[in-house]
Amino acid sequence: MTNFNVPSRGEVSANNQEIFDNLKKGLGMVPNLYAVMALSDTALGNYLAFQNAKTTFSNKEKQVINLVVSQVNECYYCQSAHTLLGTMNGLTEEQTIEIRKGNASFDSKLNALVVLAKEITTTKGFASTATIDAFVDAGYTKGQVIELVFLVAEKTAMNYVHAITKVEIDFPLAKAI
Structure with missing residues (x-):
């Protein structure tokens, strides 16, 4: 092995x-x-x-993306790291759990981000027109749809590295959901 x-x-x-x-x-x-x-x-x-590439998403929004993508990809290392980083960027622990479950009822714009990031991840990029439209209708741009694909890919790469290497988690463990 x-x-x-x-x-x-x-x-x-x-x-x-x-x-x-x-x-x-x-x-x-x-x-x-x-x-x-x-x-x-x-x-x-x-x-x-x-x-660290430039993005128009805020640090808080990036943590939202990282949390939901890591949950979909079952990466407990990244769920733990981004729970900590999410709380450092304005989210409560309860909000990080809700995001990992695929919603952000506390903020309609972030909810559109969570839903689209989750759908991009689960469908391998084949997000529905309705979900993309809801994202744009929430105040995001078409350019941010493209940026989101890159952020999902970046986090997915890290999730896959952990899936293969199984290195010890060196962050406070995220609550299981």
Whole structure:
């Protein structure tokens, strides 16, 4: 059985060591899921560039997307990480649970975002016209429909890395739903 151990700073390339240093400075830690990506000389840097690409969505909206996509993809690591990050970006823990269940009754615009992000994830991109129309009618743009596809893809990639590597969750565990 292939086992994915979390590499230490000394076990990764010089480029990834620099990324580890920057992560430690910014986050106070190198999350295990980021560290395991450093087994590749290029994956971690490529992923961080993808994750940090410019978007018109707010940090709160990005956490909403991350929560619902991680729930659909059954990634408990990312559910845990984004529950913490969601609460740091204005969501309550109860709201993060509701989002993971596929709704945001507390905010109609965020609800349209949750519903479309979930549908894009569950249907592999074949979202209904009605769901897309509801998203645009809620105040989002057609351009944000396209951006949302990229954000779903970014989070799905991370969810899949955890599904394969099964690294230990190093965030407070999200409540099971």
